[in-house]
Amino acid sequence: MKRAVIIVAGGKGLRMGGELPKQFIPLQGKPVLMHTLEVFHRWDASVRIVLALPDVYQTYWEMLCRELNCNIPHRIVHGGETRYHSTQNALSEVADCDIIGVHDGVRPFVAIEVIASCFQAAEEKGAAIPVVPHSESLRVKEGGQSRAVDRSNYYIVQTPQVFLRNWLFEAYKQPWQPLFTEEASIVETTGKSICLIEGNLENIKITTPIDLLTAEWLLKKGCRNE
Numbered sequence: 001m002k003r004a005v006i007i008v009a010g011g012k013g014l015r016m017g018g019e020l021p022k023q024f025i026p027l028q029g030k031p032v033l034m035h036t037l038e039v040f041h042r043w044d045a046s047v048r049i050v051l052a053l054p055d056v057y058q059t060y061w062e063m064l065c066r067e068l069n070c071n072i073p074h075r076i077v078h079g080g081e082t083r084y085h086s087t088q089n090a091l092s093e094v095a096d097c098d099i100i101g102v103h104d105g106v107r108p109f110v111a112i113e114v115i116a117s118c119f120q121a122a123e124e125k126g127a128a129i130p131v132v133p134h135s136e137s138l139r140v141k142e143g144g145q146s147r148a149v150d151r152s153n154y155y156i157v158q159t160p161q162v163f164l165r166n167w168l169f170e171a172y173k174q175p176w177q178p179l180f181t182e183e184a185s186i187v188e189t190t191g192k193s194i195c196l197i198e199g200n201l202e203n204i205k206i207t208t209p210i211d212l213l214t215a216e217w218l219l220k221k222g223c224r225n226e
Contacts, residue, residue, distance in 0.1 A: 001098035004048040009105025010079020010086040035108035049074040052086035101160035111200040122162035130199030131155035
């Protein structure tokens, strides 16, 4: 089956507190986004990679690729106002692919075996996402009150989220809704079931300064998913 991954990197990175969007912040000499590209290329050099980037940073990204000799083949599309719109903009570039993953550009530590498992499960079951157990106590707020809930029933959702082409394209015929926070939440509104795959704890989403410190530590410890 022909495989593709859409890497969404359209955010402005406001929670990081700096002027440079988080996907371009350097980690050991390379931007976070480049580390993310590399892990998918190591997994499968033939996978089609599509980046959704903010318009104003596309030239900057191309300059970084030249300066750092990043020769990984990829296509660039315009990042949208939301994640939904960024993914939607990229779908035209993967219309001839059989199975499509969507991944956060600021998750450079996804394990190769997790990528492989998600694509394999989606090929067999239609949709698969990686998750990890929640390690802290949880409460739910209802009608001004709160109550404890069993954390074993809850999972933290990661990416890549992988789908058969027809499932993803059907889901994206719907207009955007505020509840569409990631692809699985969109696909399941069409009545499809989502297969859960065990993720890896290192697969953090780098959105805050603390996340960045954790990412630097992971690299120093040799977490490169090679």
